[in-house]
Amino acid sequence: MEKKKALAFSLLIFLWVLVDSNGEQDFDVRKHLSTVTRYGVVKDIADNSFVPSNVAEECTAIHLNLVARHGTRAPTKKRMKDLERLATRLEVLLREAEEQDLSLQEVPAWLRGWQSPWKGKVEGGELISKGEVELYDLGVRTREKFPDLFNESYHPDIYTIKASQIPRASASAVAYGLGLFTGTGSLGLGRHRAFSVVSESRASDILLRFHDCCQNYKDFRKSQEPFVDKLKGPILDEITSALFGRYKLNFTRQDTSTLWFLCKQEASLLDITDQACGLFSPFEVAMLEWTDDLEVFILKGYGKSINYRMGVPLLEDVLQSMEQAIRAKEENHAPGSYEKARLRFAHAETVIPFSCLLGLFLEESEFQQLQREQPLQLPPKPPQKRNWRGSVVAPFAGNNMLVLYSCPAFTFSKYFVQVLHNEHPIPLPGCQGSDICSFEMFKERIVAPHLKHGYNELCAVKLDIEESNSATSKFSKLLRWFLSIFSVERDDRRWSHKDEF
Secondary structure (H helix, E strand, O other), X not given: OHHHHHHHHHHHHHHHHHHOOOOOOOOXXXXXXXXXXXXXHHXXXXXXXXXXXXXXXXXXXXXXXXXXXXXXXXXXXXXXXXXXXXXXXXXXXXXXXXXXXXXXXXXXXXXXXXXXXXXXOOOOOOEOHHHHHHHHHHHHHHHHHOOOOOOOOOOOOOEXXXXXXXXXXXXXXXXXXXXXXXXXXXXXXXXXXXXXXEOOOOOOOOOOOHHHHOHHHHHHHHHHHHHHHHHHHHHHHXXXXXXXXXXXXXXXXXXXXXXXXXXXXXXHHHOOOOOOHHHOOHHHHHHHHHHHHHHXXXXXXXXXXXXXXXXXHHHHHXXXXXXXXXXXXXOOOOOOOOOOEEEEEEOHHHHHHHHHHHOOOOOHHHHHHHHOOOOOOOOOOOOOOOOOOHHHHOOOXXXXXXXXXXXXXXXXXXXXXXEEEOOEEOOEXXXXXXXXXXXXXXXXXXXXXXXXXXXXXXXXXXXXXXXXXXXXXXXXXXXHHHHHHOOOOOOHHHHOHHHOX
């Protein structure tokens, strides 16, 4: 069995070399870090064969919805501890190899005495300066792209800015707002202005942190994690074996996983690509990236309908904002009396499900499956091409913009919706492969099919027989306790802890 696995892995390497004719020369590991990829590295990666519509030339933008992920952040406290444990583990591996008189000529010099760049850091997960710049620049470009939308004096009811309660998301909203409104205020040399960022409690935020509030999703995710680990295991084992062959260090599967995590952090946050990333070949990086994308697909994306259907409150909020904008246009509301943009800042767990609700990164046949709630095939393994890439779907600062246009010269519909992903028009299978469709078609083909199940119905723990039995059991205990009060026998055992409620 092991020989067959090794043969299959070797065959994949051979196919990779055939497909990737440029080899390692043009390989940039920073483009292959799944959802740990920095925005600037991938934001201009688009389908060159797709020809976007020219709606912006013929119509007027009247409202903008933005759903954005926070910018590049530091590793979390938990993962920083993993890296400190890795430093200790590397010392042990090097010492063991020396004690066994193994040749360590191929061991990279940086491994000796390596310490985590985040050693001694107490807190983590915060937005770093690179992330601030990503969101600031995005704000500047948004204003430049839609000058007619941002020509009003700021008011929180005209430009609504929302963020989840997690600091990196609210900090991203602030950075974006500084860019969006730069030069319009009176604060400092940059003529900045103050603006409002609204957050809901994370315990009840079903618009931006619906995954935190959905118990059925939490149960599903926990149940699927062993399955994901089983899918990733053979790839990690093959790469672990290859690392031992190259460096003669007795790495484990967990070591390989942590080194890959270090590679992603070094490359994305520090622009270091020749240390941890240098341990892996381009093909191994591609395979590790695929395992990450697979995990995102199964646990956050199209792998199960609950992953994205729990985001329906956000989709409804977007639709409602469009309907309000259309009503204001139809009723000729005075400028400055209605909302022109609703801007949201959250997480990959927000952007990915929302992208799925829109049907992004699907072929037409897959979109039909999605509408019928049928499972989709997993992303194909390299060297096969795939649409689902975490680095494009949800990099740091990754975003979806939904632009509502007024088109009075058009006969069959006066309002159209265009979707931009990472600032570029993207084909919508629900709109016949165009990046734009009439508001009526958007509502009917993209939004309506998802509204069959309410959030509470989808996310509440199902009662069924188990809870019914549990309720019966509790009632029986309660009855026994009640009767025991009037019992002649006074057995202290009846007050044991297991019978308390």
